[in-house]
Amino acid sequence: MILKYYYIFFLLLWVLGSCSPRNLTYLSNLEEDGATSETITNDVDPKIQPNDLLNITITSLSAESNVLFNKGVIQTSSSSGGAEASLKSTGYLVDKNGDIVLPVLGKxxxxxxxxxxxxxxxxxxxxxxxxxxIINISYLNFKVTVIGEVNNPSTFTVPSERINVFEALGLAGDMTPYGKRDNVLLIREQGGERMTMRINLNDKNVLHSPYFYLQQNDIVYVEPDKVKAVQVSPGRSNVQYGLSIGLALLSVVTLLITQVF
Structure with a gap:
């Protein structure tokens, strides 16, 4: 009988240890009642970086100047390769030094x-x-990437050149139940540096974070929680498998002793 109680005790410990409470609610500490209004202070315009592809249109009172400085209208294509080639032929690529090359002006x-x-x-x-x-500038390759525990991981082109982390997750089909909402990793390259930062989407203060609005080429990585990590990690899965076998053997031994006595 004592072994039987030990078995039940260890089984409960195993079940409780494998389950941990998780907060699946975004902005969970936001007040439920009433409406709020706050000034947006963290919406920063993206800055031009190397490898950006810019669409620059120049209009003036001189028709000759318009023809000279403009590269023409972007042509669309049914094939992705054709569209990419068309974009590159009409856009201005920012080189590794941050320069573009314009007619007459040069770099x-x-x-x-x-x-x-x-x-x-x-x-x-x-x-x-x-x-x-009159100069008008827009990005031709403003994109963000969302990977990890989301339903549709991919790289997304953003025509509006303005997107926040929730909108990016929406494009990726939202997080799976295994996604860690309180510890989302953002990877950003800016000014020749690669930066990483963590975002807590359970906390309403994320709305004021300087990383709430994404920049071009940002990568959002949603990490899996411990439950998913156990499922896919060979080492931890082996431990769980070993515990299951041990508990099963203990159960058999308990039953045999119970029948004998």
């Missing part, structure tokens, strides 16, 4: 500038060659 460094700042800089530069130029 112009735009690294670290927002679109508005870059447009102002080009307006001053082109003012020597075109009458009252």
């Amino acid at each position: 112009v460094n735009l690294a670290g500038l927002t679109k508005e700042q870059a447009a102002n800089k080009l307006t001053l530069e082109l003012g020597r060659y075109a009458r009252d130029p």
Whole structure:
């Protein structure tokens, strides 16, 4: 009988040890009643980086200048390869030094500038060659990647050039139940540096985080919780398998002793 109670005790410990409470609610500490209104202070315009592909349109009072400085209209294609080739032929690629090459002007460094700042800089530069130029800049390859414990991991192109972490998760089909909402990893390359930071999506303060809004080429990695890690980790799975075998053997021994006595 004593062994039988030991068996039940160890079985309960094993079950309780394999289950841990998890908070699956985003912004779980946000007040449920009433509405709130706060000024947005963390929406920062993305800055131009090496390998960005920019669409730059230049209009002025001179038709000759318009033809000279513009690369034409982007042509679409039914095949992905054709579309990519078309984009590259019409966009301005920012090189590793942060420069683009414009007709007449030659190399112009735009690294670290927002679109508005870059447009102002080009307006001053082109003012020597075109009458009252108007510059419009947009990204052709603004994208973010969401991987890990989400239903549709992928790289997503963002036409609006503005996206927050919740919108990115929405594009990826949201997290699976195994995703760690309180410890999401963000990987960002900026100014020649690669940075990593953690985001707690259970906490309402994430709405004010400087990392709430994503930048181009950001990677969002949703880590699996301990339950999923046990399922896929060979080492931990072996431990769990060994415990199961041990408990099964203990059960058999308990039954045999009970029948004997």
